[in-house]
């Protein structure tokens with residue numbers, strides 16, 4: 001039987017790219033492509049993982065619904081990352097409504113991808129820097145890797161693995 005595909009779902013801000021944060025150590029998003037920088041270690045890690053996994057971005061961008069940023073700005077950053085990091089697919093949610101099934105911590109984006117690509121979730125990973133990422137991964141039955149940036153917020157579900165920086169995820173992805 002053909003093996004089902006495995007995937008790594010990456011959060012965007014604070015995970016694939018550095019995110020700014022305010023003086024309360026609460027992370028925020030960059031608005032514009034010219035503000036972002038992709039570190040070379042992130043490129044290297046994605047290149048390696050690409051051999052065995054589908055790579056996807058899954059990101060909340062509620063600033064669009066809040067009218068603090070435009071969809072076009074968000075899409076420009078996402079498309080740039082898709083090319084630069086060999087991503088197979090982009091999942092994005094613009095809603096500011098916590099009840100929206102596709103807004104993390106809800107698992108909608110992950111289940112959408114599962115169905116579309118026939119993914120084996122138990123062999124897939126979610127990598128993120130916030131509790132919302134970990135909770136979405138937990139609910140979708142993925143393994144979860146939390147990148148601890150020392151933000152001033154608590155986790156809800158315990159992640160399967162904790163790392164201090166992006167490169168360390170290679171230790172845990174089998």
Ligand SMILES: [Mg+2]
Pocket residue numbers: 011012013014015128129130
């Ligand atoms: Mg993040």
